[in-house]
Amino acid sequence: MANKLMPEDFLRCVSAHTQQPCELTGHIINETAITIAADDLHDIVAALMEELNLTHLSAITAQQREDHPDEIQVMYHFWQGGGYTLIVWLPAAEPVLTSLMDIIIGADFYEREVAEMYGITITNREETPPLLLPDDWDEGPPMRRKEKSV
Amino acid sequence: MKEKITIPIGPQHPLLKEPISLRIDASGEEVLGGTLRLGYVHRGIEKLAESRTYTQNIPLIERICGICSHVHTTTFCYAVEALLGIEIPPRAQYIRALLCELERIHSHLLWLGVLAKHVGLETVFMHSWHDRELVLDIMEELSGGRVSHGINQIGGVRFDVDAEHHPMMADKMQKLHERITQFMQIFEREPSIKARTHGVAPLSADLIRQYGLAGPVARASGVDVDMRRDDPLPPYDRLDISVITHPDGDAWSRTYVRIYEIYESLLLCEKILQAIPEGNISVRARRKVPAGEVVVRSEAPRGEVVYYLRSNGTEYPARLKIRTPTLPALAIMPMQLAQIHVADIPVVLAGVDLCIACADR
Numbered sequence: 001m002a003n004k005l006m007p008e009d010f011l012r013c014v015s016a017h018t019q020q021p022c023e024l025t026g027h028i029i030n031e032t033a034i035t036i037a038a039d040d041l042h043d044i045v046a047a048l049m050e051e052l053n054l055t056h057l058s059a060i061t062a063q064q065r066e067d068h069p070d071e072i073q074v075m076y077h078f079w080q081g082g083g084y085t086l087i088v089w090l091p092a093a094e095p096v097l098t099s100l101m102d103i104i105i106g107a108d109f110y111e112r113e114v115a116e117m118y119g120i121t122i123t124n125r126e127e128t129p130p131l132l133l134p135d136d137w138d139e140g141p142p143m144r145r146k147e148k149s150v
Numbered sequence: 151m152k153e154k155i156t157i158p159i160g161p162q163h164p165l166l167k168e169p170i171s172l173r174i175d176a177s178g179e180e181v182l183g184g185t186l187r188l189g190y191v192h193r194g195i196e197k198l199a200e201s202r203t204y205t206q207n208i209p210l211i212e213r214i215c216g217i218c219s220h221v222h223t224t225t226f227c228y229a230v231e232a233l234l235g236i237e238i239p240p241r242a243q244y245i246r247a248l249l250c251e252l253e254r255i256h257s258h259l260l261w262l263g264v265l266a267k268h269v270g271l272e273t274v275f276m277h278s279w280h281d282r283e284l285v286l287d288i289m290e291e292l293s294g295g296r297v298s299h300g301i302n303q304i305g306g307v308r309f310d311v312d313a314e315h316h317p318m319m320a321d322k323m324q325k326l327h328e329r330i331t332q333f334m335q336i337f338e339r340e341p342s343i344k345a346r347t348h349g350v351a352p353l354s355a356d357l358i359r360q361y362g363l364a365g366p367v368a369r370a371s372g373v374d375v376d377m378r379r380d381d382p383l384p385p386y387d388r389l390d391i392s393v394i395t396h397p398d399g400d401a402w403s404r405t406y407v408r409i410y411e412i413y414e415s416l417l418l419c420e421k422i423l424q425a426i427p428e429g430n431i432s433v434r435a436r437r438k439v440p441a442g443e444v445v446v447r448s449e450a451p452r453g454e455v456v457y458y459l460r461s462n463g464t465e466y467p468a469r470l471k472i473r474t475p476t477l478p479a480l481a482i483m484p485m486q487l488a489q490i491h492v493a494d495i496p497v498v499l500a501g502v503d504l505c506i507a508c509a510d511r
Binding site: 027028029030031055056057058059061063065066067075077079081082083085104105106107108109110113129130131132133134142143 | 189192361363381442444447454462468
């Protein structure tokens with residue numbers, strides 16, 4: 001049985017590896033969430049793995065919210081006796097993320113899925129053929145909002 | 151030095167029950183590795199969900215998978231109910247869990263038959279699929295559906311477990327107990343099963359953790375995690391869950407874990423039927439769901455299911471993300487294939503218990 005991670009340990013570890021002040025948010029029911037800068041993501045995940053043994057990446061969720069149409073929100077859902085989520089915001093015009101595959105190889109398919117569905121460029125990993133979309137898909141990332149941002 | 155050849159398997163292939171494209175690199179009898187491609191049953195369910203009301207989404211979500219349909223709607227309903235701030239009656243919680251366990255039994259029996267067929271035991275395949283009918287009969291009696299049960303609704307369940315159901319279920323479960331005991335004996339004694347599974351495609355606990363696998367495949371490598379015990383939805387927090395693990399991580403361990411999980415699920419069904427409280431089976435739920443976000447995890451027959459749901463205060467979900475257990479199981483497959491002989495490919499594919507419809511969504 002996995003040792004349960006404590007939210008205060010999660011916050012302490014994330015805070016120690018980020019430049020900007022951060023705090024736990026309780027806006028996602030059942031999850032302990034923190035918003036971080038996209039540039040800090042790789043280092044923070046590496047620290048969480050090394051210091052807290054938080055290795056189980058359950059999923060990566062991306063969304064283009066109607067209240068933030070010019071941004072894409074990407075959530076990394078981890079689990080260790082409870083749910084822990086790291087949230088990053090990317091500009092919708094040019095979303096770029098650093099791959100976690102060098103530290104969590106299981107991030108492979110999750111990253112490929114959000115890259116295809118939301119048109120996110122993932123750096124620091126090999127180019128791969130589409131995982132889910134057909135080879136001749138030319139209609140743009142299918143999960144992006146079509147309406148113009150206000 | 152033997153020449154490297156690429157063996158294409160799928161998207162349509164007699165070995166596969168669902169479409170997936172595998173490209174296996176081999177040199178003689180030795181498999182060097184492989185790549186895979188999904189998307190042949192991608193239905194865009196996450197996007198479709200945004201254009202349907204919460205209630206309309208239940209039949210849609212039930213069709214993510216033709217085997218573990220109930221656990222998907224259960225997880226979705228608990229997510230919506232969390233946003234609504236309602237707790238469903240305890241009786242409804244137990245009925246949901248009963249169906250989840252019956253689904254686990256029928257999923258594992260189906261898998262057992264597929265594995266038996268791939269190792270050349272056609273008789274065991276016939277028997278296990280025959281016995282799976284007993285579970286499907288119970289589910290049909292309870293809900294009217296063998297695979298898509300339509301039993302969940304926002305706020306509870308639609309069908310009750312009546313007094314007349316109990317003798318029918320007790321009779322069929324007794325038969326299943328006897329049959330599972332026989333399967334245990336066959337799989338532990340039959341030399342051909344041992345020969346085809348012992349030491350085949352082992353996965354270390356480290357590798358399981360790196361790939362984020364959960365469920366029977368992880369437990370067969372000694373990773374002692376089960377969402378029913380470690381992050382339980384009700385009523386699992388009130389039930390004593392016995393988690394089956396095996397340290398070896400090979401095809402045999404995955405067989406062992408699943409057979410004993412069938413047995414444990416049968417015991418759990420009996421516990422649920424003994425503990426099921428009297429009372430209502432549903433509460434009234436509003437159609438508009440307050441704005442908010444929630445993550446709900448549950449243990450499907452193949453492992454961890456995660457639902458992220460965001461509501462913007464309307465009758466329609468603003469975002470529904472579904473994580474199914476087959477996706478990480480597929481990611482690890484090239485690694486598994488790289489260690490085996492060509493003749494063992496079916497055993498490896500069967501051992502992981504793939505559900506491509508789940509992975510594609």
